[in-house]
Amino acid sequence: MFIGLVAGLVGLALGTFGVLAYRVSERQRRLLDVDAEEPALPPGAAEVLAVVGRAFVVVDAVDGVVRASPAAYAYGLVRGHTVVHRELLDMTAGVRRDGVILEKQLELPRGPLGQGTIIVQVRAAMLGEEYILLLADDRTEITRTEEIRNDFVANVSHELKTPVGAISLLAEALESSADDELAVRRFAKRMHKESGRLAALVQDIIELSRLQGASVAQQGRPVDVNAVIAEAVDRSQLPAESKNIRIVVGGRTEAKVFGDQDLLVTALRNLIDNAIRYSPENTRVGIGVRSREGLVSISVTDQGEGLSPEDQERVFERFYRVDSARSRHTGGTGLGLSIVKHVASNHGGEVTLWSQPGQGSTFTLRLPEMEGQDDGEQQDAAAAAPGPARHSLEEPPVTQGPGAAGATERGAKA
Incomplete structure (x- = not known):
């Protein structure tokens, strides 16, 4: 009887195990069927x-x-x-x-x-x-490029119409005032100013067009930064003297950069002219240069009113003016800083800005040093670099305001 009971229990256990195994097998089969029914893309x-x-x-x-x-x-x-x-x-x-x-x-x-x-x-x-x-x-980049191009064409048309229209009106006024010597002189002076503004605008547009087609990598050569600074300062002396502004140059570098000297002079001259334009009379514009960690940095510091954070974000845009009325009065075209940005980009560098309202602005142009220079070449370049256009080399670049020392550093961090 005991043996029969054990046999019955064993049989019950085997039956239970069989049922469980069958259910597990069914569940696996169903899972496989579900997997087979998962969404599948059409062939190919x-x-x-x-x-x-x-x-x-x-x-x-x-x-x-x-x-x-x-x-x-x-x-x-x-x-x-x-x-x-x-x-x-x-x-x-x-x-x-x-x-x-x-x-x-x-x-x-x-x-x-x-x-x-x-x-x-x-x-x-x-x-x-x-x-x-x-x-x-x-299509983000393509669309925005088209928008920039369309805005540029519209802005150029608008900017050209203003001086052309002014010259046309002045010519009519001049013709009708032929017997009034004072009026003739006054209108002629205004025409001369408007024609100068038109010429500057056309020149800046030509510069931008040339920049877009220039290949610094193919047409560049070693450039002495000291010579670039000297030439840019020399070209800016006339507008500086008209406002009794002294250009102070501090620092010197023996490192060369690879690029187009004319374009670099144009970029630096635009920075200096911009500093002169927005600086009060009887002040100074400082230019500092140094080489560090494979980069040549040229900083231009003014004693102007400074820029708000909103203006700093847009100041390098084409035709953007912080104060349109003042820019027209001073002859600004709104293209100078855009040209600087293009030149820096074409030379593998960048231009940055540090500014605070009431404390002036510092624009810093940074360019990579040319590799493969030897000491002999650097010494020859230093000996040949022109120096007449340098002024007050013993003085540091002008800075002002609290914590102004190290404006170049701030410009680099902007």
């Missing part, structure tokens, strides 16, 4: 999308992301398995409803934080019977 679609060269997102019937390219995540179109932007979901709904291909250019937030946006050309179309494909092409 994955291979085509892999080489299409554009960001893509494939969504199912409920707009769940079936597949997305790394670029789609980088653009911020997809987060996890969700399409982020309502505009894209509206496009998928339209394709699903009407069965047509939709194409739009959208400006979308790049991420959940900040104000950055991305401009994308999006094309939505059916993929197979149940999926919708979104193809996105980043």
Whole structure:
């Protein structure tokens, strides 16, 4: 009897084990069936999308992301398995409803934080019977370049019309006042001023055009920075003397840079002229130069009113003027600092700004030193560098205001 009871228990255990094994096997089979029924792209679609060269997102019937390219995540179109932007979901709904291909250019937030946006050309179309494909092409840089070009053309047209119109009106006034000697002199003086302004504007436009076509890498040569400073200072003496402003040069470098000397002189002259234009009479403009960590830094410091943070963000834009009325009075074209920025970029360098209202401004042009210089070449360049245009070399560049010492350092950090 005892043996029968044991045999019964063993049989019950084996039966229970068999039932459990069957259920586990069924569950695994069902899981495999579910896996087999997971969304799959039409044959060949994955291979085509892999080489299409554009960001893509494939969504199912409920707009769940079936597949997305790394670029789609980088653009911020997809987060996890969700399409982020309502505009894209509206496009998928339209394709699903009407069965047509939709194409739009959208400006979308790049991420959940900040104000950055991305401009994308999006094309939505059916993929197979149940999926919708979104193809996105980043057009941000192209669109903004077109906007800058259009703004530039519009601004040039506007800026040219002003002096041309003034000259035309002055010519008519001059003709009608032929018998009034005082009026003739007054109108002639105004015409001379407007023609000078027009000539300066045309020259700056020509400089910008030349910069865009210049290849410093192919046409450059070793340039002595000391000679660049001397020539730029010499060219700026006349406007400085008209306001009794003294140009003070401090420092010297034996390092050379590789580039176009004429362009570098133009850039530095624009910085000096800008400092003179916005400095009060009977003040000083300081120019400092030094070499450090493979960079040659040239700083121009004025004793003007300084710039607000808002103006500092836009001061290098074409035709931007902090004070339009004052710039027109002083003859500024609004292109000088834009030219400086282009020259710095073409030479692999940069131009930075430190400024505070009431404490003046310091513009710093930094250029990479030319590699492969030897001591003999540097000494020869130092001996040959012209010096007549240097003034008060024993004095440091002019600075002012609390903590003004080290304005060059502040300019480098701007």
